Amino acid sequence: MILVVVAHAGGRVSRSALGLVAAARQIGRRGPVAALVLGHGVAGVAAEIAPYVDQVLVADREDLAQYDPQVWAAAVAQIAREGEADTILVTASRSGRELSARVAVKLDAALLEDVVSVADQQGALVAERYSCLARVTERIEALSPVVVVAIKPGVFAAAEPTGAEPGEQYDVDLALPPARVRVIGKVRYATGRIALADADVVVSGGRGVGDAAGFERLIVGLADQLGAAVGASRAVVDAGWRPYSDQVGQTGKTVQPKVYIAVGISGAVQHLSGMNKSRLIVAINKDSEAPIFRVCDFGIVGNVESVVPAMIEQIAAARLSPAGS
Amino acid sequence: MRILTVIRQVLDAEESVYVDNRAVDLKGRKLVMDTMDEYGVEEALRIRERGAEAEIVAVGIGPARIEEALRSALSMGADRAIHVETGEEVDPIALSGVVAAIANKEAAQMIFCGGQQADWDSQALGAAVAERLDWPALTWTRKLELKGNTLAGQRDAEDGVESFEVDLPAVVTTQQDLNEPRYPTLPNIMKAKKKEIRRETLESFGVALKVRNHGVEAQNRERLRQVIDGRDAAAAAAQLIAMLREKTGVIA
Ligand SMILES: Cc1cc2nc3c(=O)[nH]c(=O)nc-3n(C[C@H](O)[C@H](O)[C@H](O)COP(=O)(O)OP(=O)(O)OC[C@H]3O[C@@H](n4cnc5c(N)ncnc54)[C@H](O)[C@@H]3O)c2cc1C
Ligand SMILES: Nc1ncnc2c1ncn2[C@@H]1O[C@H](COP(=O)(O)O)[C@@H](O)[C@H]1O
Numbered sequence: 001m002i003l004v005v006v007a008h009a010g011g012r013v014s015r016s017a018l019g020l021v022a023a024a025r026q027i028g029r030r031g032p033v034a035a036l037v038l039g040h041g042v043a044g045v046a047a048e049i050a051p052y053v054d055q056v057l058v059a060d061r062e063d064l065a066q067y068d069p070q071v072w073a074a075a076v077a078q079i080a081r082e083g084e085a086d087t088i089l090v091t092a093s094r095s096g097r098e099l100s101a102r103v104a105v106k107l108d109a110a111l112l113e114d115v116v117s118v119a120d121q122q123g124a125l126v127a128e129r130y131s132c133l134a135r136v137t138e139r140i141e142a143l144s145p146v147v148v149v150a151i152k153p154g155v156f157a158a159a160e161p162t163g164a165e166p167g168e169q170y171d172v173d174l175a176l177p178p179a180r181v182r183v184i185g186k187v188r189y190a191t192g193r194i195a196l197a198d199a200d201v202v203v204s205g206g207r208g209v210g211d212a213a214g215f216e217r218l219i220v221g222l223a224d225q226l227g228a229a230v231g232a233s234r235a236v237v238d239a240g241w242r243p244y245s246d247q248v249g250q251t252g253k254t255v256q257p258k259v260y261i262a263v264g265i266s267g268a269v270q271h272l273s274g275m276n277k278s279r280l281i282v283a284i285n286k287d288s289e290a291p292i293f294r295v296c297d298f299g300i301v302g303n304v305e306s307v308v309p310a311m312i313e314q315i316a317a318a319r320l321s322p323a324g325s
Numbered sequence: 326m327r328i329l330t331v332i333r334q335v336l337d338a339e340e341s342v343y344v345d346n347r348a349v350d351l352k353g354r355k356l357v358m359d360t361m362d363e364y365g366v367e368e369a370l371r372i373r374e375r376g377a378e379a380e381i382v383a384v385g386i387g388p389a390r391i392e393e394a395l396r397s398a399l400s401m402g403a404d405r406a407i408h409v410e411t412g413e414e415v416d417p418i419a420l421s422g423v424v425a426a427i428a429n430k431e432a433a434q435m436i437f438c439g440g441q442q443a444d445w446d447s448q449a450l451g452a453a454v455a456e457r458l459d460w461p462a463l464t465w466t467r468k469l470e471l472k473g474n475t476l477a478g479q480r481d482a483e484d485g486v487e488s489f490e491v492d493l494p495a496v497v498t499t500q501q502d503l504n505e506p507r508y509p510t511l512p513n514i515m516k517a518k519k520k521e522i523r524r525e526t527l528e529s530f531g532v533a534l535k536v537r538n539h540g541v542e543a544q545n546r547e548r549l550r551q552v553i554d555g556r557d558a559a560a561a562a563a564q565l566i567a568m569l570r571e572k573t574g575v576i577a
Contacts, residue, residue, distance in 0.1 A: 302555020310562035
């Protein structure tokens with residue numbers, strides 16, 4: 001059995017979970033694909049994933065309402081054991097990477113972490129992943145029969161429904177430990193824009209935009225024109241101009257959009273590691289020596305204060321005039 | 326109380342990466358303690374400086390050269406170090422067995438681990454160590470305070486900033502904002518030369534590798550690097566928009 005741990009948010013299956021299903025079908029291991037839905041009030045999530053898989057295993061419990069890696073790992077490991085799963089797929093989000101490491105220890109399994117490809121080769125799972133701040137691709141092989149695979153979000157396109165009957169649903173009984181980390185407060189980041197991981201275009205701003213107001217006017221303004229997600233460098237997040245959820249880089253998010261537009265960003269390796277897989281990279285920076293120009297496809301050496309408003313104006317004008325479209 | 330800080334030695338972030346014979350070529354390159362681990366050493370020192378009685382032990386697993394990174398930790402102020410020598414590339418799940426065994430032997434109450442290692446880009450070690458010990462882990466910690474036996478602080482979750490409390494023992498993984506690591510002073514560098522580095526062999530821990538690395542390939546994505554002058558902002562903007570329209574289809 002291939003066990004797919006279904007990430008969900010706001011009562012909906014996350015897009016990355018359908019990527020896991022696609023990976024499960026491509027791996028080339030025999031057995032049914034089972035979706036595992038953990039949480040509280042997740043009947044809708046279970047119903048939504050059912051057409052994509054052979055079975056849906058559901059644990060709908062109050063003590064799973066809040067994600068806790070220790071508790072969730074116990075749940076995943078117990079179900080993997082009882083179902084004799086040989087492959088456990090998890091989304092390599094931050095929480096997923098923590099979860100996958102714990103599950104691997106519990107199952108005495110190998111962990112293939114944050115992989116961009118995975119395939120069964122004569123019984124052994126072989127995968128590829130980036131390392132050295134995403135500057136090289138590593139080929140790794142799991143040395144154990146049971147393997148936990150954390151799959152980089154956004155790499156596998158969402159699976160289509162199986163076309164057969166929706167997977168049968170089973171409620172599972174679990175013996176779970178109590179959570180030990182007490183979460184005593186949470187400041188949630190505002191969302192509403194398209195998520196960084198889902199966007200075709202990302203406009204990211206750095207210290208070069210000057211201040212929070214400049215970020216709003218230039219970066220958010222340009223992103224609005226392009227229907228793009230907004231990203232930020234660490235310097236911008238540290239200055240408090242943008243929430244941490246916008247940060248791209250080693251300690252932030254990894255993105256690989258069709259187009260990444262870096263505005264007023266110098267191009268430190270820690271930033272590059274989060275965006276250097278983008279299909280096309282555009283840089284706007286007043287310093288022609290800025291390292292970002294060494295990794296860009298198209299660059300403008302110029303002041304963001306004049307170049308970005310000109311872009312916003314021209315895109316808006318083109319949209320308004322029929323001749324421009 | 327005893328605090329372990331796990332140390333890895335990695336290529337300095339400013340160094341370019343060269344691949345030779347399917348391995349990252351480290352010959353003659355500048356190798357340093359992973360910045361992520363510096364935050365852990367610094368935080369352990371601050372916990373002590375705020376009044377907790379603590380012995381701080383730096384732990385490294387790797388070839389002879391990593392002793393330099395362990396010395397850096399000692400120069401910052403760690404009390405002693407344990408060096409598990411091996412030339413093997415030990416995956417994080419196997420490695421967690423070594424760190425957990427040392428934690429048990431040393432009766433450690435707290436373990437610092439880098440949030441994401443700069444060599445493997447791995448986030449697994451901290452969580453895996455915690456799981457082996459049946460401890461909680463605070464990952465991506467941005468603020469930390471020890472009150473008696475309770476750690477309080479803030480961490481970055483995916484959708485917001487969480488304030489947490491947890492009773493020791495616990496694993497803490499670091500990130501950039503946690504603190505500003507100190508530079509070792511000359512007297513402390515001198516003192517560090519006399520501090521103990523205990524050597525152990527990987528074999529004595531009896532861990533089985535879980536992952537084999539078949540080698541790496543450089544990422545040679547050719548970039549067009551077409552860079553234009555933006556003094557005429559309107560003209561430059563028009564050129565960029567035309568390029569996006571033709572090459573990408575993201576502008577209609
Ligand atoms: C362990 C570790 C982890 C890190 N993780 C991350 C991470 O995840 N993400 C990240 O981004 N960083 C990360 N960093 C920080 C990283 O090293 C850089 O400090 C950071 O990316 C710099 O942000 P910046 O490019 O916005 O600022 P700067 O480096 O200050 O660059 C600003 C740029 O703006 C340009 N500029 C200024 N004014 C104008 C103008 N008017 N018009 C046009 N251009 C202008 C300047 O020429 C300059 O190139 C990390 C660092 C460490 C040590
Ligand atoms: N790896 C995961 N697998 C399944 N669900 C997850 C995972 N990570 C997060 N979630 C879900 O997403 C919600 C938000 O998690 P987090 O972003 O970690 O706070 C949790 O309450 C879970 O329901």
